[in-house]
Amino acid sequence: MLELRNVTKAVGAAEHISDVSLTLQHGSLNVLLGPTLSGKTSLMRLMAGLDVPTSGSIWFDGQNVTGVPVQKRKIAMVYQQFINYPAMTVYENIASPLRVAGIEQARIDSQVREAAALLKLTPYLDRTPLSLSGGQQQRTALARAIVKNASLVLLD
Template identity: 45%
Template sequence: MASISLNKIRKAWGPVVGVDSIDLEIRDKEFMVFLGPSGCGKTTTMRMIAGLEDPTGGEILIDGERVNGVDARDRDVAMVFQSYALYPNMTIYENIRFPLRMRGVPRERHDALVREAAAIVELGDLLDRKPRALSGGQRQRAALARAVVRHPRVFLMDEPLSNLDAKLRLSMRAQLKHIQRRLETTTVYVTHDQIEAMTLADRIAIMSKGQIQQLGTPDEVYNNPANVFVAGFIGSPPMNLIRGDLENGVFLGAATRVEGLGDGTRRHVILGVRPEDITLAVGAGVHLASTLYSLEPTGDQTLVSVMAGEQMVVAKGPRSFRQELGTPIGLAFDVSRCHLFDAATGERL
């Protein structure tokens, strides 16, 4: 268990900047998720914590100890990768045991530690099998047990569920969260999947272009996005973002008029509203009047899409809603749940 401090961490390869002067405090026992698109710097940041990459600038502290220049093997961190990285010629027992042999743990302790780690990930009855005899989810649990067996100060996980199918990802998310809470080990988890981030994290660091765009709990980043990037990245479907003008508290955009927003200053803005905060409406309550562009039944709801100029706007409608494409349709926004962003900077107003 350990806290992690990143102080002005930077990583560049010549003129190419991968991580741009990040400051971040990761608390002891915290489950921290780095979330962002490919190339945003999240994996590079984690690799610098692990000691697999040397920072170009700044310092990294684990439990108050500066670890810049300390070999990866001496940082007492354990990594779980996207690929399972199991030795195919070894049994699962020997795969889990391998870190104990490498770190010189007394041999008489091996069996108890291996079986304890296997029990945590529910693989106790599969220890005599080779990796090829296991499913993808079982192999990923074996890789997790190999990290757990060391009782490290920090777990570092680089998109460990991305090779699994949707059903396995769902069950593995639940197991990961349960294991982390049980072991109370500080965990840094890298993903581009915002559902994983929202369900696993204590806090999320949302990254883009080598910088942290917002740091907060899942509720904070979802309900109060700091800028247009965060608003459009978090959520499935993501927040609708409609460009327009705000004057005297009235937003005017393509096919859109919303009263009761902001102040009397005229400015170019982006109106953000989540699909679940939009209802199908008629008459005086309509904020956006258009025609039905697409209809996507998902079982528990129906995604209703219309066009506001060149911007597609998506609402979550009742599961029973059905209409022909091209049918006139009105949408009403929950004004108390609308967000305004500066059109020039993208920052939340």
């Protein structure tokens, strides 16, 4: 369960998020709706640990994770403008979070191939992202999130 408790995020004098409290349950699908610049991405960046709230706290499975960096959270985030490493192959892009986590190569290979098959990327594993269509690039970013086996996946 993810809880935001009275979270505020200010940048300079501008308040981007104001006193937000919400609870997201395990196994649920939640949607943030709002117009452009209403703070949806800012809120997800706080949930992911990419940003720290100015005030309030963020709790994950009963632990206060406010200020805990993204690397130490079991969270994956995929942006609308998907981000892939252009110099790496699709295989290496998908494998990158597993390598950072110190997973053994045989398990990396298995998980990358499983995610690639799920998202119909197997024929493209040796290509670089810039040689792919937009949809294939987006599926590569999704596969990278899937292999992390995250407790929370945020799709912006």
